[in-house]
Every structure is written in structure tokens, then in C-alpha cells.
Amino acid sequence: MNEMARLQKRRLALYGWMLAAPALALMSLFAFYPAIATFWHSLFSRGTSRRPSVFSGFENYGDLFADPTFWTVATNNLIYAGVTIPVSIIFALVMALWANAHIPARSFVRSAYFTPTILPMIAAANLWLFFYTPDLGVIDQITGFFGASPxxxxxQPETALASVIIVTIWKEAGFFMIFYLAALQTIPPDLREAARIEGAGRWTYTRRVLLPLLMPTTIFVFVNAMINSVKLIDHLFILTKGGPNNASKLILYWIWEMAFAYFDSPHAAAMTILVLLALGLVAVAQFRLVEKRTHYR
Amino acid sequence: MKTDTVTANTTLKLPDLDKVLDVLGAWVLAIVWISPLLFAAWAALQPSGTALGLDFSNPLTFENFVYVWGAVPWGGYFTNTVVLVTLILAGQLVLCTLAGFAFARFEFKGRDTVFILVLLQLFILPEVLIVENYAIVSKLGLFDTALGIGLPYMASAFGIFLLRQAFKSVPIELEEAARIEGCSWMGVLWKVYVPAAKPVYLAYALVSIATHWNNFLWPLIVTNSPETRPLTVGLSLFGAPETGVDISVISAATIMTIAPLLMAFLIFQRQFIQAFLRAGIR
Structure with a gap:
């Protein structure tokens, strides 16, 4: 009997592995192997037809740190993350509160907020081109009306990154709104009533009751926004191409440029590893938070 | 609605200021948010070259759409995108169902470690690994094919995670009942688990379609012919400012690219939002 049970258990284990195998194989091929291969290739010099590539240790990383473009691009991306993450979270929260309130034309309001989410970033960039075009664009038409010059x-370096940032916020705020909306719908309305009876004003209620209850959602959205601040770069291809003079260049765009425009894949690989390290840190932090949460689930 | 009874004795007062500001704020933000789309729609209907003047006296015209349709193989791009999105979704559904089932219902050595690796893939973005993935796809001889674009996305960690959660919430009694009736493991999966997870499948499908319809960077890298290029890449080539195409033509092209998805969204709005909610909550 015992023997049979053990056999059965082994059969099930085998079955489990077989079911998971196709997905695990593809995942290894396109995520785990490339991550390791990227690291390996980042340790070799760039080969030319005359000179084959040779092992060069961490030289590529040294080159990156010595390159002023690296610091410009890294700073840009930090600013990009530092602005898009909090601003789109705040917008998302405000949108969710409004889209959840009893206001006229609520479904229009809701779809208006959400629509940018389903557009391709490339299309979003094209839409915004119409706003940013000097002199003739919508923004200059409006400011021109008040006498400002085009x-x-x-x-121009002063405004390029900001223009790119605005498009990103416009694109992702509505997406994050959805998660807040879902969370808000799970909060019992009695809570607000109780707070009101206790004499809590609207602001107090939001700060003391709502925000703490929404904290798990905020963490989820925060992690997503963080990943987006690496990932969302498609609009650069249309709007600025990272220019002028690298003023709006972001890391992933730079990696693409190094690898596919300048054919310098060793340095692109080194940069990729730095990004993966940063994302890895985010992953570890996220798992820790999730673990804490699941304990009382 | 409950508050109506509480505030009934104060209805004679003017609507309170907070409420009015809320409504105003919500509407203004909604209009601001939708305005890039409205402007583009309007610009697309203007004779080319005049659109930016915000001159409402011009007659509306469809000439930009006609021009764009003739200038670029949109029909082909459109087909490519549909094929690509379908292929990816089909692959994802099969692979993630099997793997999700394995992680939800089978005990095997190393399962939890492997599952953490799967979750880790959520952070190793395919977008970041473009350099190596390009090399792999080329080596497999899949450069410039729909399969080459789609394959890296098929084993979706997100999909596996969602379906595992869904399968785990299916009561084990249902499975046992089916097994007593003589169902094999595959039969149980197909007759018990898949039907029970239907809403999750719908949600995941909508999110996947929207994501890959809009994906750009990876398809840009692994395609180089109109025969495989999806809409987003086609649009980017068309819209590049240095080609000197003017804004009303670009707007027309943009509207044409987003129209199918936008229409689908407006029709299935409820399901769409619900889908995104469901996919994100867990």
C-alpha cells in the first residue's frame, strides 16, 4: 500500500513537471538564458572584423561610468521616474475618487480617464505632437493668445524631458486609476458615515481612513509605475529621439541606440545588466512586502 | 443612496460647494485628458497643411484618410497585427494553462523555488533583454517572422500567476467528483478548471490583446519588411517628423491605427475595465 502511494506520488510529480515544462523551457530561453548571456557578453570587448572580441573583465562597465552620456541618461531616467511615479499616482487617486463619486456623466468621465491606457505609446506620441509643435501647436496657440512667444x-533641452514626462503621465494615470477604483469599491460606505458622525472632515477621512486602506494598492501601483519608468520609452522614437543633445534620452532608448544604431552590443549588454540589477532590487523589495501582506490573508 | 435620508432635511440648501467643485474638477480633467484624441480626430478631417490653424471655417474632408490608405500598406500591417496578437494569445493560453495547473494542483520537488523564478520573470522585462533576445531569435531563424515577435511573450509569468490563483480557488470537491466519473487529469483540467476560470481567461485575454496590439520596441527590432511589420511599427515609420509629412496626415494615420481597438473598447467598455481590474487585483 505504502509502495503504491509512493509510486502514485512520483507519477503526479512527473506529471506536474511535464505540464510546467513547455512554459519553463520558453521562459528559460527568453528570460533566464538571455539574462545570463547578457552578463557574459558584457565582459567582452567589442569585436571588429580585424580584431576579435576578447575578455576584458569589467572594462565595459568602467567605460560606461567614464562616459558623460551615461550620467546624463541615468539622471534623466531618475528624473523621469521621480516625476512620473508620484504624479501619476496622485492623478490616479484623484481620478478614482471622482470616478467613484456620484457625479453626473460619470461613465463619460471614467472612459475619458481610461482611454489613453488602451492607445499604443507611438500613437499617443503622435497625438501629442499636435500639442507640442512650435508656433502652430495647440500649446503655443494658447500661450500665444496671451502674448507668449512660440x-x-x-x-530645446530645458523642456524636452518635461514634454516626454507629460505624455507618460497622461498615458499611465488612467491605468492606475482602475486599481484604486477597484480598491475603493471594497471599502464599505458605512466607514465614511461613521467618520462623519465622529466629526471627521473630508480631508481627515481621506488621510486617516482612505489612504491607509488603499496602501496595498498604492504599493502595487508604485511597483508598476517603477517598472514603467524603465519600460515606457516608445514615445521617444516619435517625439525627441532622446535629443536635443541627450536632454531627453532614457536608459532603455540608449540601450536600443547602442545596440541597434551604433552596433556596440558589449556596452549595451553592460547597461542592460545595470538595469536588471536595479529591477532585481525592486523585485526583492516587492516580494518582501507581499510576504508580509499574505501572512494575514 | 443611503445618505439621501440623512441629508433629506437639508435639501432646501444650495448644493454644497464641495460637491460642485468635485463635479467641475472631474469634468475639466476628463476634457483635458481626452482632448489630445479629440484634437487629432479634428485635425485628421482638415485639408492637409491647414489643420494646425484651429480655424473652424474649413470644410471637413476625408482626403487625409484616403491619402494615408494609399501611401502605406495599412491593410497588410493590420493583418500582421491581428495575426501576431492571435498567435501570442493562443500560445499564452495553452502554456499558461498547463503551467498554472501544474503550480496549483501538483506537488513536485522544487515547485516553490521554480515558482519564485517564474515570478522573477515579471521583473526581467523582455524589453530590457532586447540585445540577447535578438540574437536568439536570429539564431532560431525566426527573424522577421510573426513567431519571432511572439515567442518571447508566450510563457507569460503574469498569465501563469493569474491562472494558478484562479485554479487554486476551485473547490477540490469538484475535481474529485469529476475524477470519480472517470476523468483523466487532462479531462479534469478541461471540464472543471478551465470553465471555472472563465472570467480570468477573459480578463487575461483582453489585457494581452491590448498589450500586444500596442507593443512597439521589440517588433521594431525583429522585423524589417512590410510583410511582418505590425501597425505600431508601420505608424512610427510613417510618422517620423523628418519625412516631412504634415500633422493632419499623421493624425489620420494615428486615428486609423487606434480605431479598431478604440471601437472595441467603447463597445466592451464594461468588460474591458472589469478585465483590467481583475487582472490587477491579485
Whole structure:
């Protein structure tokens, strides 16, 4: 009997592995293997037809740190993350509160907030081109009405990154709103009533009751926004191409440029590893938080 | 609605200021948020070259759409995108169902470790690994094919995770009942688990379709012919400012690209939002 049970158990284990195998194989091929291969290739010099590539240790990383473009791009991406993450979270929260309130034309309001989410980033960039075009664009038409001189929003270093940031916020805030909306719907309305009876004003209620209850959602959205601040770069291809003079260049765009425009894949690989390290840190932090949460689930 | 009875004795007062500000704020933000789309729609209907003037006296025209349709193989791009999205979704559904089932219902050595590796893939973005993935896809001879674009996305950690959760919440009694009736493991999966997870499948499918319809960077890298290029890549080539195409034509092209998805969204709005909710909550 015992023997049979053991056999059965082994059969089930085998079955489990077989079911998971196809997915695990593809995942290894396109995520785990490439991650390791990227690291390996980042340790070799760039080969040319005359000189084969040779092992060069961490030289590529040294080159990156010595390159002023690296620092510009890294700073840009930090600013990009530092602005898009909190601003889109705040917008998302405000949108969710409004889209959840009893207001006229609520479903229109809700879809208006959400629509940018389903557009391709490339299309979003095209839409915004219409706003940013100097002199003739919507923004300059409006500011021109008040007597301001036309501005080359995308073409000058002072405003290029900000213009890119605005498009990202516009694109992702509605997406994050959805998660807040879901969370808000699980909060019993009695809570607000109780707070009101206790004499808590609206602001107090939001700060003391709502925000703490929404904390898990905020963490989830925060992690997503963080990943997006690495991932969302498609609009650069249309709006600025990272220019002028690298003023709006972001890391992933730079990796693409190094690998596919300058054919310098060793340095692109080194940069990729740095990004993966950063994402890895985010992953570890996220798992820790999730673990804490699941204990009382 | 409950509050109506509480505030009934104060209805004679003017609507309170907070409420009015809320409504105003919500509407203004909604209009601001939707305005890029409205402007583009309007610009697309203007004779080319005049659109930016915000001159409402011009007659509306469809010439930009006609021009764009003739200038670029949109029909082909559109087909490519549909094929690509379908292929990815089909692959994801099969692979993630099997793997999700394995992680939810089978005990095997190393399962939890492997599952953590799977979750880790949520952070190793395919977008970041473009350099190596490009090399792999080329080595497999899949460069410039729909399969080459789709394959890296098929074993989706997100899908496995969602389906595992869904399968785990199916009562084990249902499975046992089916097994007593003589169902094999595959039969149990197909007759008990898959039907029970239907809403999750719908949610995941909508999210997957929207994601891959819109995906750009990876398809840009692994395609180089109109025969495989999806809509987003086609649009980016068309819209590049240095080609000197003017804004009303770009707007027309943009509207054409987003129209199918936008229409689907407006029709299935409820399901869409519900789908995104469901996919994100867990």
C-alpha cells in the first residue's frame, strides 16, 4: 500500500513537471538564458572584423561610468521616474475618487480617464505632437493668445524631458486609476458615515481612513509605475529621439541606440545588466512586502 | 443612496460647494485628458497643411484618410497585427494553462523555488533583454517572422500567476467528483478548471490583446519588411517628423491605427475595465 502511494506520488510529480515544462523551457530561453548571456557578453570587448572580441573583465562597465552620456541618461531616467511615479499616482487617486463619486456623466468621465491606457505609446506620441509643435501647436496657440512667444517644446533641452514626462503621465494615470477604483469599491460606505458622525472632515477621512486602506494598492501601483519608468520609452522614437543633445534620452532608448544604431552590443549588454540589477532590487523589495501582506490573508 | 435620508432635511440648501467643485474638477480633467484624441480626430478631417490653424471655417474632408490608405500598406500591417496578437494569445493560453495547473494542483520537488523564478520573470522585462533576445531569435531563424515577435511573450509569468490563483480557488470537491466519473487529469483540467476560470481567461485575454496590439520596441527590432511589420511599427515609420509629412496626415494615420481597438473598447467598455481590474487585483 505504502509502495503504491509512493509510486502514485512520483507519477503526479512527473506529471506536474511535464505540464510546467513547455512554459519553463520558453521562459528559460527568453528570460533566464538571455539574462545570463547578457552578463557574459558584457565582459567582452567589442569585436571588429580585424580584431576579435576578447575578455576584458569589467572594462565595459568602467567605460560606461567614464562616459558623460551615461550620467546624463541615468539622471534623466531618475528624473523621469521621480516625476512620473508620484504624479501619476496622485492623478490616479484623484481620478478614482471622482470616478467613484456620484457625479453626473460619470461613465463619460471614467472612459475619458481610461482611454489613453488602451492607445499604443507611438500613437499617443503622435497625438501629442499636435500639442507640442512650435508656433502652430495647440500649446503655443494658447500661450500665444496671451502674448507668449512660440516655444520649441521638444527641440530645446530645458523642456524636452518635461514634454516626454507629460505624455507618460497622461498615458499611465488612467491605468492606475482602475486599481484604486477597484480598491475603493471594497471599502464599505458605512466607514465614511461613521467618520462623519465622529466629526471627521473630508480631508481627515481621506488621510486617516482612505489612504491607509488603499496602501496595498498604492504599493502595487508604485511597483508598476517603477517598472514603467524603465519600460515606457516608445514615445521617444516619435517625439525627441532622446535629443536635443541627450536632454531627453532614457536608459532603455540608449540601450536600443547602442545596440541597434551604433552596433556596440558589449556596452549595451553592460547597461542592460545595470538595469536588471536595479529591477532585481525592486523585485526583492516587492516580494518582501507581499510576504508580509499574505501572512494575514 | 443611503445618505439621501440623512441629508433629506437639508435639501432646501444650495448644493454644497464641495460637491460642485468635485463635479467641475472631474469634468475639466476628463476634457483635458481626452482632448489630445479629440484634437487629432479634428485635425485628421482638415485639408492637409491647414489643420494646425484651429480655424473652424474649413470644410471637413476625408482626403487625409484616403491619402494615408494609399501611401502605406495599412491593410497588410493590420493583418500582421491581428495575426501576431492571435498567435501570442493562443500560445499564452495553452502554456499558461498547463503551467498554472501544474503550480496549483501538483506537488513536485522544487515547485516553490521554480515558482519564485517564474515570478522573477515579471521583473526581467523582455524589453530590457532586447540585445540577447535578438540574437536568439536570429539564431532560431525566426527573424522577421510573426513567431519571432511572439515567442518571447508566450510563457507569460503574469498569465501563469493569474491562472494558478484562479485554479487554486476551485473547490477540490469538484475535481474529485469529476475524477470519480472517470476523468483523466487532462479531462479534469478541461471540464472543471478551465470553465471555472472563465472570467480570468477573459480578463487575461483582453489585457494581452491590448498589450500586444500596442507593443512597439521589440517588433521594431525583429522585423524589417512590410510583410511582418505590425501597425505600431508601420505608424512610427510613417510618422517620423523628418519625412516631412504634415500633422493632419499623421493624425489620420494615428486615428486609423487606434480605431479598431478604440471601437472595441467603447463597445466592451464594461468588460474591458472589469478585465483590467481583475487582472490587477491579485
Amino acid at each position: 516655444t520649441n517644446w521638444l527641440g
